Amino acid sequence: MSITPSTVGPAALELRNVAKSFGAVVALKSASLTVQMNSIHALVGENGAGKSTLVKIVAGLYQRDSGDFLLRGEEVDFSSTAESKAAGIAVIYQEPTLFPDLSVTENIFMGRQPTNRFGKIDRKRMRREVQGLFARLDVRINPDRPAEGLSIADQQIIEIAKAISLDARVLIMDEPTAALSGVEVERLFAVARSLRDEGRALVFISHRFDEVFALCDTITVMRDGEYISTDSIESTTVPEIVRRMVGRDVADLFPKQPAEIGEPVLEVVGLNSAGIFHDVNFTVRAGEIVGLAGLVGAGRSEIARAIFGVDNYDAGTVRIAGTTVPRRNPAAAMSLGLALVPEDRRKQGLVIDATVSRSTTMAIQKQLTKFGLLTSRAENAAARIWASRLEVKTNALDTVVGTLSGGNQQKVVLAKWLATNPRVLIIDEPTRGIDVGTKSEVHRLLSELAGKGLAILMISSELPEVLGMADRVLVMREGRLTAELSRAEATSETVMYAATHASEHHS
Ligand SMILES: Nc1ncnc2c1ncn2[C@@H]1O[C@H](COP(=O)(O)OP(=O)(O)OP(=O)(O)O)[C@@H](O)[C@H]1O
Ligand SMILES: [Mg+2]
Numbered sequence: 001m002s003i004t005p006s007t008v009g010p011a012a013l014e015l016r017n018v019a020k021s022f023g024a025v026v027a028l029k030s031a032s033l034t035v036q037m038n039s040i041h042a043l044v045g046e047n048g049a050g051k052s053t054l055v056k057i058v059a060g061l062y063q064r065d066s067g068d069f070l071l072r073g074e075e076v077d078f079s080s081t082a083e084s085k086a087a088g089i090a091v092i093y094q095e096p097t098l099f100p101d102l103s104v105t106e107n108i109f110m111g112r113q114p115t116n117r118f119g120k121i122d123r124k125r126m127r128r129e130v131q132g133l134f135a136r137l138d139v140r141i142n143p144d145r146p147a148e149g150l151s152i153a154d155q156q157i158i159e160i161a162k163a164i165s166l167d168a169r170v171l172i173m174d175e176p177t178a179a180l181s182g183v184e185v186e187r188l189f190a191v192a193r194s195l196r197d198e199g200r201a202l203v204f205i206s207h208r209f210d211e212v213f214a215l216c217d218t219i220t221v222m223r224d225g226e227y228i229s230t231d232s233i234e235s236t237t238v239p240e241i242v243r244r245m246v247g248r249d250v251a252d253l254f255p256k257q258p259a260e261i262g263e264p265v266l267e268v269v270g271l272n273s274a275g276i277f278h279d280v281n282f283t284v285r286a287g288e289i290v291g292l293a294g295l296v297g298a299g300r301s302e303i304a305r306a307i308f309g310v311d312n313y314d315a316g317t318v319r320i321a322g323t324t325v326p327r328r329n330p331a332a333a334m335s336l337g338l339a340l341v342p343e344d345r346r347k348q349g350l351v352i353d354a355t356v357s358r359s360t361t362m363a364i365q366k367q368l369t370k371f372g373l374l375t376s377r378a379e380n381a382a383a384r385i386w387a388s389r390l391e392v393k394t395n396a397l398d399t400v401v402g403t404l405s406g407g408n409q410q411k412v413v414l415a416k417w418l419a420t421n422p423r424v425l426i427i428d429e430p431t432r433g434i435d436v437g438t439k440s441e442v443h444r445l446l447s448e449l450a451g452k453g454l455a456i457l458m459i460s461s462e463l464p465e466v467l468g469m470a471d472r473v474l475v476m477r478e479g480r481l482t483a484e485l486s487r488a489e490a491t492s493e494t495v496m497y498a499a500t501h502a503s504e505h506h507s
Contacts (some may be wrong), residue, residue, distance in 0.1 A: 053202075299478070
């Protein structure tokens with residue numbers, strides 16, 4: 001079934017029985033990973049399995065408690081990220097690390113700006129190199145603009161460009177595609193393959209198995225901080241990998257149950273925001289899940305933010321159950337029963353140093369308050385229900401959210417909004433970064449909520465998710481709705497076509 005890590009020639013990167021604890025939390029018990037040169041190696045495991053912790057040890061951000069760490073056969077010990085970089089390791093972290101005030105170019109060259117012969121920063125050379133990188137990745141981002149305000153996808157692309165520009169021998173990508181859709185992913189994969197063919201070693205962490213199987217040649221599974229198996233990708237299958245990750249079979253991934261579709265609850269009429277989206281019209285009815293598909297940058301998240309009132313818009317009306325939602329007033333939208341699970345959960349959804357308990361109940365504090373008193377017992381009781389429903393992996397409810405694994409932070413944000421018991425739920429990338437076991441749980445939950453009459457607008461870049469979950473699919477392209485497809489009409493072809501072609505019907 002599984003093969004022991006190969007020892008043919010010195011591996012580019014080798015970790016053996018690595019352990020790492022944070023106080024009482026054991027993140028890694030015995031993690032092993034052997035990555036050969038000329039290889040793209042997948043590292044998979046459930047949320048909280050320890051993948052990012054292992055990456056951060058390789059990056060020099062954390063130091064291991066015990067175990068071996070070798071590069072090309074030589075034992076190494078990094079006490080800083082600079083040492084890891086100098087040894088030829090580049091890392092794309094799961095959480096973007098850009099400095100908002102610096103320009104895109106400055107971010108890419110952070111800490112290593114080239115200087116000219118007068119000792120001044122060589123801006124011309126930086127510009128040239130960035131142009132080369134962007135051409136290779138087919139990126140159209142202004143290199144002089146500040147990083148502030150970039151979409152998650154653009155931030156991720158810049159992280160990728162930054163990592164590639166380091167010309168490293170080992171490139172580790174911790175969920176680099178989480179915010180990207182089809183076209184961008186293909187571009188990244190083409191670059192990854194050419195880096196592999198140049199003899200480099202790549203590690204690819206992802207919860208998207210179609211990508212893992214399309215890109216990687218070898219796959220290592222981790223569970224609960226331990227090494228489980230390493231296989232060549234041809235000799236294994238998705239169900240086999242999932243079984244090892246989760247420890248059980250995960251059956252139906254997209255179980256949208258038929259629900260009774262009722263009255264329109266969310267109505268969006270003629271919504272317009274100059275340069276961002278134009279004349280957007282749609283409704284979502286009670287019991288219905290409407291998928292909003294499209295390429296990254298099509299304007300989907302912007303519409304969600306405008307409806308909820310985080311952003312303004314120029315013209316148009318948003319109604320919930322017939323009542324007009326005032327502009328730029330999220331509190332009013334919430335009291336009308338609207339909830340938005342945003343795309344950028346870390347920035348918009350969480351207070352990183354609050355406890356799991358407080359974070360989960362953040363939006364329902366008023367309801368939990370009795371006689372002006374909010375007891376931690378009430379908070380914990382409410383939080384416990386959601387934490388267990390979404391399988392948030394944490395030692396205790398008073399754990400600080402910022403120390404949870406990426407996927408578990410996502411779950412806390414989901415819990416926070418589901419706890420408000422909304423009438424309309426707008427959910428932007430519901431399962432981004434969430435592992436396969438919990439993914440089906442999130443889908444089951446959405447389906448169940450729709451069954452109870454909730455109207456759901458689901459923005460998703462994952463086609464199987466859209467096709468599996470949505471009763472109706474809206475497709476956006478460059479700020480306009482280009483298609484509305486019934487469940488029967490929606491296929492990957494019809495959705496992709498509408499996402500990439502202008503419509504003849506819509507203005
Ligand atoms: N700085 C920290 N302090 C305390 N606990 C931590 C810290 N970093 C990680 N952990 C814990 O270590 C465990 C492993 O987390 P890690 O981020 O490595 O998981 P992961 O496999 O990357 O998961 P995901 O798929 O959700 O990104 C988790 O239980 C997490 O809460
Ligand atoms: Mg992680």
